[in-house]
Amino acid sequence: DQQVKQNSPSLSVQEGRISILNCDYTNSMFDYFLWYKKYPAEGPTFLISISSIKDKNEDGRFTVFLNKSAKHLSLHIVPSQPGDSAVYFCAAKTYGSGNTGKLIFGQGTTLQVKP
Amino acid sequence: NAGVTQTPKFRILKIGQSMTLQCAQDMNHNYMYWYRQDPGMGLKLIYYSVGAGITDKGEVPNGYNVSRSTTEDFPLRLELAAPSQTSVYFCASSWRGGVGGEQYFGPGTRLTVT
Numbered sequence: 001d002q003q004v005k006q007n008s009p010s011l012s013v014q015e016g017r018i019s020i021l022n023c024d025y026t027n028s029m030f031d032y033f034l035w036y037k038k039y040p041a042e043g044p045t046f047l048i049s050i051s052s053i054k055d056k057n058e059d060g061r062f063t064v065f066l067n068k069s070a071k072h073l074s075l076h077i078v079p080s081q082p083g084d085s086a087v088y089f090c091a092a093k094t095y096g097s098g099n100t101g102k103l104i105f106g107q108g109t110t111l112q113v114k115p
Numbered sequence: 116n117a118g119v120t121q122t123p124k125f126r127i128l129k130i131g132q133s134m135t136l137q138c139a140q141d142m143n144h145n146y147m148y149w150y151r152q153d154p155g156m157g158l159k160l161i162y163y164s165v166g167a168g169i170t171d172k173g174e175v176p177n178g179y180n181v182s183r184s185t186t187e188d189f190p191l192r193l194e195l196a197a198p199s200q201t202s203v204y205f206c207a208s209s210w211r212g213g214v215g216g217e218q219y220f221g222p223g224t225r226l227t228v229t
Contacts, residue, residue, distance in 0.1 A: 004157070032214055043119070043205050043220030044158070051214055089157055100165060101146050101212030102173065105157030 003027045004092050006106035014114055019077040021109050023090030026071065030092040034103070035064060035075050038087045047088075048075070080113045087111075117141055119221035121206050127227045128196040136191040136224050138206030146209045147189040148218060149173075149181065151202040158205060164189055165212065196228045 005024045013019045023033075031052040036044035050057040050064045050073065057064050063076045077084055090106040122137045140147065145166045150158035150173075160173030164183040178200060180192040189208075193200060203225050207218040 006157075009155070034217065036220075041222070043207075043222050045220065046217040049217065091157075095213035095216075099212035099216075100163060100171070101148070101209055101216045101218070102160055102163060103148075103158075103218065105150075105159070107155065107157045 001026075002107075003030075004090055004104050004106040006088075006090055006109050008109050009107070010110040010112070012112045012114065013080050015082055016079045019075075019080045019084065019111055019113065021075040021077075021088050021090075021111065023073045023075075023106055024071060025073075025092055027092070027094075027104075028071070029094045030104075032093050032095055033064070033066060033073050034091045034093075035062075036089045036091060036105075037084075038089065038108070044089060077111075080111075082113050082115050085111055085113050119206055119208055119219050121204075121221035121224050123224060124222070125225045127229065128193075130196060130198065130228060132196050133192070133194050134196070134226075136193070136204055136206075136226075138189045138191065138221060139187050140189075140206075140208040140219070141187065142208060142210070142219065143186060144208035144210045144219075145186065146212055146216065146218075147183065148207045148209075149179075149189070149191045150205045150207065151175065152205065152223075153202050161191065161204075193226075198228050200226065201228045202226060 034049040162181040209216040
């Protein structure tokens with residue numbers, strides 16, 4: 001049972017345009033969501049997060065939107081740069097149950113930003 | 116400050132062999148995690164630890180074992196390696212489990228079992 005889903009395996013955008021990466025989840029107990037970025041042959045690195053009490057969080061060129069009723073979140077990158085080309089993972093956790101910090105990851109979306 | 120380090124970077128095992136994947140962090144984090152990533156898939160949690168001496172199973176623990184005798188180290192043991200354990204293994208750590216406890220990942224170990 002895939003509790004966190006990223007239905008688009010890949011996305012290609014032109015430099016300077018907006019990149020929108022989507023993520024859906026099924027578990028209504030999730031209350032904290034994160035985006036990680038991964039370059040080849042490296043470990044994932046934390047990008048941005050959002051708590052379920054918010055619907056938007058911004059950090060520079062990166063904004064995450066959360067729609068709890070639709071169980072959907074999205075990551076917007078504006079403007080997109082060639083260095084943003086990487087695999088992006090959506091992840092979720094419930095911090096109410098023991099605070100174990102266990103993350104459930106989506107399958108990832110490969111973003112290619114063309115110069 | 117090296118962050119999270121993993122050794123080895125690559126390893127090829129024969130079916131039935133055993134090995135230990137090493138993970139260490141120098142950030143004094145209590146929480147540590149082992150994940151595996153199969154091609155085209157997300158990361159799946161194998162085992163985790165919320166402090167020295169405390170470990171618990173994740174989503175896919177079968178065929179693995181862990182120990183946590185110090186805050187810094189969290190080795191993952193593979194007994195009787197099988198082809199299904201061919202994967203990339205990532206270790207991660209965080210300073211807390213709740214809000215704000217973003218996990219920091221090591222560079223990974225690429226394991227092939229033939």
